[in-house]
Amino acid sequence: MYNTLGLYAKLECITMNNSSPCTVFEKIISPLLPLLKEEADAIKNDANTYKLSLFFLSINLLYGIVKMTKSIRLLITEIKTTQDRPVSFELIQVSSSMYSEAFSRYDPAIFRRIFYKLIAELNFMEVTELKSLGRFLCVDGSIFPAFQTMEWAHYKKTANALKIHLAFEINRMLPVSFITTDANSSEKTALLMMLESGVTYIADRGYMSFSLFNQISNKSAFFVIRVKQNLLYRLQEDLSFEIPLQWQPYLSKVTDCKIICNNDKESRLYRLITFVVNEETYFIMTNRFDLKTHEIIMLYAYRWQVELLFRCIKRTFGALHLWSHDPKGVQIHFYIYLIAYVLLLNFKQSCEIQKEELKFHENDLRGCEKISL
Numbered sequence: 001m002y003n004t005l006g007l008y009a010k011l012e013c014i015t016m017n018n019s020s021p022c023t024v025f026e027k028i029i030s031p032l033l034p035l036l037k038e039e040a041d042a043i044k045n046d047a048n049t050y051k052l053s054l055f056f057l058s059i060n061l062l063y064g065i066v067k068m069t070k071s072i073r074l075l076i077t078e079i080k081t082t083q084d085r086p087v088s089f090e091l092i093q094v095s096s097s098m099y100s101e102a103f104s105r106y107d108p109a110i111f112r113r114i115f116y117k118l119i120a121e122l123n124f125m126e127v128t129e130l131k132s133l134g135r136f137l138c139v140d141g142s143i144f145p146a147f148q149t150m151e152w153a154h155y156k157k158t159a160n161a162l163k164i165h166l167a168f169e170i171n172r173m174l175p176v177s178f179i180t181t182d183a184n185s186s187e188k189t190a191l192l193m194m195l196e197s198g199v200t201y202i203a204d205r206g207y208m209s210f211s212l213f214n215q216i217s218n219k220s221a222f223f224v225i226r227v228k229q230n231l232l233y234r235l236q237e238d239l240s241f242e243i244p245l246q247w248q249p250y251l252s253k254v255t256d257c258k259i260i261c262n263n264d265k266e267s268r269l270y271r272l273i274t275f276v277v278n279e280e281t282y283f284i285m286t287n288r289f290d291l292k293t294h295e296i297i298m299l300y301a302y303r304w305q306v307e308l309l310f311r312c313i314k315r316t317f318g319a320l321h322l323w324s325h326d327p328k329g330v331q332i333h334f335y336i337y338l339i340a341y342v343l344l345l346n347f348k349q350s351c352e353i354q355k356e357e358l359k360f361h362e363n364d365l366r367g368c369e370k371i372s373l
Contacts, residue, residue, distance in 0.1 A: 025066055026086050028347045029059070031122055032339065035114050050102070054110065056092040057102045058336065061323070063091060065340040070318035072099050103329030111335035118339060122346045124172040129298070133291065134222075136299060137176065138202045138306040139194070141165045141187040144314070150325050155183040164313075164334060165190035168306040170202070170299075174345060175309060175338050180331055188212045195219050200288060202303045208285075210264040217268065217287050224286045224299045227272075231283060232262040236269060241293035252276045256293045273297065313337050 022030075040046055040054045047053045052060075064075035067082075079091045130136060146153035146160040155161035161183035169176045179190050188209050191201065195215075200222035208227045216223050239256040254275045260267050273284045273296050284300050291299075313319045317340065323333045 022087050023084060025063060026088060028066060028343050029062055031118065031346060032114070032343060035117050039110050039114060052092055052094045052098045052102045054106060057106070060091055061336045062340055065317055065337065068316065068318065071321050072096050072323050100324065103324040103332055104326045106332060108328050108331035108335060111332050111339065115335050115339050115342070118342050119174060119176065122342065124174060124345065125349055126171055127173065130171050133295060134200055135198065136170045136200045136202060136302070137167045138170055138303050139165070139167050139191050139207070140203065140306045140310070141190060142310045143183045144319060144322070146322060147325055152327055153182050162330065166306060166309065167194050168309055170302045170305055173305065174342055178334060178338065180334065195221055197221050200224060202299055204303060210261060213270070213287070214266050214268060222286070222288050224284060224288065224296060226300065227283045227285045229281060229283055233259040233272065234262065235259055243294055247294060250277060251297070254293065312341065
C-alpha cells in the first residue's frame, strides 16, 4: 500500500470534481477540508490572530507526512523549496518555534473529532469474510522514544519514552482509537479504557490475564487472545471441527475444546484452540463459542495488521522523531498521523474503484464495437 501511495504523491496533477485541476495532495485531503473548516470557524479569531492557524498547521503537517518528511526542520525546508505546491491554497512558511507554540495552543479534542468524523463519513471497503461475524479490533501497544526534556514520558533512568495503545479495526482495516501513556504503563489497563460492548478484541500473549478476560466478558464484549502454553486447565468438552482443505498443508495438531482454567477465580467456561504452524504451537483462548474453529484461527492471524500499522507510523511516517515535547502536542501529532492514514487509505481505494470502473467501461465499449461490427 505505502509504496503505491508514494508513487501517487509524485504525480503532477489530477482532476478533482471533474472540473478544477488540483495536485494529488489536494485530492488526498479533499474529504478533510470541510471538517477542518468547521472546526477552524468555531475558534474565535483564530485565522486573524495566528499565521500558523488551525487550518495551516493541519495542512502543513499532512503535507509533510504525504511527502514522507521526517521532522519539522525538514518540513520547513520542504515547504520553502518544493515545486509541487497545492493549487488552491498556499502552504505557510513559518519557524519551528511557531510549530511548537501551535502544538501547545490547540486542544487535541479538535483533532479527535475530525478523526472520528472522517472514519464515520468515508466509505471504506470491508473484508468480506468478516461481515457476518461481528466487529473485530486488534489491540497492541508500541514504545516510541521521547526527548530527555519530556519528564512526563518517564521510562528508564537513562531514557524517556511513551507508549501508544492502538485499536485497529480489521473489518475495514483502519485505526479507530488510541491512548498515549508513559512507556511503563499497562497494556491491559489501556484495553479496559477502550473497551466497548459487542466488540471482539484480538491480542497477543501480553494481554493474558484472567481478571481482564472476566472484565471483558462482564462488559458483554469478546476476546481472541493468545495464551501461554503452560496454561493449567480442566477439560470440559472436546469440540468437533473441520479445517478448510486449502489450510491443511499449513496447520497441524489442531484441537478445540471447552475448558475451565485452574487459576481463574470465577471459574468461567472458555474455549481453547491449539494448532501448530511452522513448528510453533499456538494456544488461543476465546469466549466466542459461536464461531468455527478455522474462523478463530483466521481472526488471530489478522492480529498482525496492527503491527503493520505501527511499522507504517514509525518507518513510513517517521514517528520515531516526535514533532512536539508537549503532552497535548504528542496527542495532536498522532491524531494527524491517523488522519493521514485514513485519508491515504481512502485515496488509494478511490483510485482502485476508478480503475475498476474504467476497465468495466472499456470492456463495455469493446462489447458495443463487436455488436456494431
